[in-house]
Amino acid sequence: MREMKDTARALVRISYDGRVHKTFRGHQAKERFAHEVRVLRHLEERGCTFVPRLLEVAPEALKIITTNCGNRVEHMDPARQEEIFAEIELYGVRHEDRELRNITYRISDGRFCVIDFEFATLLAGGEGTVSLKPSG
Numbered sequence: 001m002r003e004m005k006d007t008a009r010a011l012v013r014i015s016y017d018g019r020v021h022k023t024f025r026g027h028q029a030k031e032r033f034a035h036e037v038r039v040l041r042h043l044e045e046r047g048c049t050f051v052p053r054l055l056e057v058a059p060e061a062l063k064i065i066t067t068n069c070g071n072r073v074e075h076m077d078p079a080r081q082e083e084i085f086a087e088i089e090l091y092g093v094r095h096e097d098r099e100l101r102n103i104t105y106r107i108s109d110g111r112f113c114v115i116d117f118e119f120a121t122l123l124a125g126g127e128g129t130v131s132l133k134p135s136g
Contacts (some may be wrong), residue, residue: 010118014068019055024062024118032118033062039093039117040066049093050106050113069113070106084112094121 001021005012016019024033043051052066057102085098095102096119104113 011074020052020066020067020068022064022066029062033059033064035120036116036118037064039120039122040064043091043117045049046091049090050111050114051088053114065089069106069115070104070111073100073103073112075104076103083101084114087134088114088120089123091117092123094123096120 001013001015001061004014004020008132009032011023013021020055020126022036024036035099037054037057040052040054052069052070054066055062056062056063056065071131080102081098085095088095090096095114095117100118102114104115105111106113
């Protein structure tokens with residue numbers, strides 16, 4: 001596996017078959033894991049095709065395996081970046097870490113995608129607004 005990210009909050013690796021393995025760790029790891037699973041399931045239920053799709057969920061290991069949404073984007077016009085994050089809100093989710101590092105480009109269909117939903121806000125719906133966004 002190829003290591004993509006190794007921080008206090010998560011270890012992300014891409015396996016040779018292209019699947020993304022994300023293991024949560026550190027502060028509120030269990031909560032962040034559960035929240036990202038909840039958000040990704042919400043987006044899949046609503047037909048959002050430009051986010052990772054959950055393939056496996058391992059609560060005991062605080063690990064998810066998802067589809068790969070392409071390569072990270074190095075440069076983007078700030079207005080275009082905001083458009084991409086705004087599009088997620090049409091599916092009832094506000095991404096709370098609107099940084100370029102959370103946008104990828106999927107070459108198979110030429111689509112910009114959004115990743116990393118552990119701090120996203122689920123907007124009002126069946127269970128109301130839910131967020132793990134850090135304050136400050």
